[in-house]
Every structure is written in structure tokens, then in C-alpha cells.
């Protein structure tokens with residue numbers, strides 16, 4: 001078991017916070033452009049221990065692409081591996097998350113993986129529900145269960161802001177609808193997708209969810225199986241191969257843990273048999289990953305020898 005002290009978090013966050021100057025806050029979703037680049041926070045939730053944290057640990061951010069992991073978990077639980085992977089493949093792309101380029105590669109069309117937008121939209125399209133609210137509720141219920149926090153919900157303003165400007169995601173949907181990858185109403189799908197991306201969490205809540213994945217689907221406090229272990233394993237594998245967008249290879253070498261990032265500036269990571277970590281800093285590098293988050297995880301992974309490789 002790797003031991004991490006609160007002082008480690010405080011020291012390393014202090015050490016790397018300056019890197020915020022090297023990044024830029026995402027502004028293609030208008031409501032995200034208001035985020036302050038100097039905001040930062042980190043929390044570590046050890047398996048069988050107390051959460052520790054540093055920075056603005058109560059600050060709520062929208063989880064954005066991290067929600068792709070949770071939507072995938074819901075779809076796998078509801079439909080099983082075979083059905084999910086008949087709609088979306090398991091291969092990394094090395095393209096940006098919003099790219100349309102590889103959609104035409106596979107015939108019949110199939111997005112490469114559930115961590116790029118096309119694949120995530122196809123996965124969300126599978127989630128059960130009579131309407132978009134019920135579909136969002138399925139994802140929220142999983143997040144609430146894994147975080148042990150019933151209060152978690154989505155940020156209406158950020159969801160609306162993305163919904164009004166999601167032209168590229170609409171384009172991906174129209175392409176996929178033409179090719180039979182998705183069915184039903186595109187506007188309803190975008191409603192669900194933008195709400196799942198706008199789920200509001202703080203680093204403490206997110207670190208607990210990451211700890212469940214680190215503990216192979218078992219609750220980090222009670223050890224009860226709250227997510228099937230094969231679902232946790234599939235999600236973590238995608239986190240390694242595609243979780244950090246087209247920077248996943250570099251991240252695997254520099255940090256070496258399953259992790260997923262979101263364009264709001266959050267990253268969650270699962271350290272096997274140890275715990276879950278969540279870090280937030282909205283200034284992003286060119287690939288869309290938090291610069292403070294990356295530097296922080298690189299430092300800590302090096303000192304604590306986290307790498308699974």
C-alpha cells in the first residue's frame with residue numbers, strides 16, 4: 001500500500017500551481033470560459049482510510065469528459081459487453097477528442113472508443129430511459145452511489161451553454177445517425193450528453209469515485225461490491241489507453257496510472273489497491289489536459305512510484 005500524507009498534497013500543489021500560467025481555460029463552451037485559471041484543488045481517497053486534500057477542495061466543477069467513464073459503466077451494466085462493443089470499438093485514435101476524421105475509417109461505421117466524443121455519444125445513446133431526464137438520472141444515480149453522496153446533480157447553466165454551442169457534437173451525431181450507429185432524436189441525445197458532462201463535483205467526491213475503480217468496484221470504506229469488477233476493469237483499461245485524449249501514451253510513461261481528464265480542468269486517477277486521486281486546475285495544455293493536474297500527478301507518481309508499468 002502506497003502511503004500518501006496530506007502534507008504531500010499541500011507541498012506538491014504549491015510546487016506546481018505556477019504552471020497554470022502555461023495553460024489556457026477552455027472557452028469553446030462559453031460557460032467554462034469564466035473559470036479562474038489559478039483555482040486548484042486535489043484530494044486523495046485511500047482505500048479503507050480518510051480522505052485528505054489541499055487547495056480549494058470544496059470548489060465544484062463540471063466533470064465533462066470524465067462522465068464518459070460513468071456513462072460507459074452504466075451502458076455495460078445495462079446491456080453487457082457484447083452489445084456495447086457492437087456499437088463502439090476498443091482502440092485509441094491519437095486524434096483530438098472532438099475529431100471527426102476516424103469515423104469514416106471503419107466500415108460499417110463504428111467510433112474507435114468510448115472516450116472520444118463520437119464513441120461517448122454512441123454509448124450515451126444506449127442508456128435506458130423513457131426520456132432524457134430518466135437517462136441522465138441513470139448516470140447520476142451511479143455517480144451518487146460511487147461517491148456515497150446523494151446531493152450530486154448537474155449544472156444547468158453549463159449544460160445549457162454547451163447544448164447551445166455543440167455544433168461539432170451535432171455533426172458527429174448526424175454522421176452516426178446516417179450510418180445507423182445511433183438511433184432516435186439527436187437533440188434528446190445532446191440534451192443527455194451535455195447534462196452528463198455538466199455533472200457538478202468537487203475533488204473529494206471525485207476522489208472517492210476513483211477509489212472505487214482502484215478497489216476493483218468495491219466501496220473503499222465497506223469493501224462491498226458496488227460496481228461489477230469486470231466493468232471497473234474495462235473502464236480502467238480505457239482510462240489507460242484513451243483516458244487522457246491524444247496524450248494518453250505520454251501520460252502512461254510519465255505517470256502510469258489509469259486516469260481520465262475533462263476540459264473543465266479535472267483529472268481523476270485510480271491507484272491500484274491504494275486509492276483514488278482527483279485534481280483540478282482549469283488552465284489546459286493544447287491537448288485539453290490540466291497543466292497543473294498533469295505536473296502534480298507526474299511529481300507524485302514519481303515520488304510514490306505509482307506506475308503500474
Ligand SMILES: NC(=O)CC[C@H](N)C(=O)O
Nearest residue numbers: 064065097117197262263
Ligand atoms: N474533453 C472533454 O471534456 C469534452 C467534453 C465536452 N462536453 C465536449 O463534448 O466537448
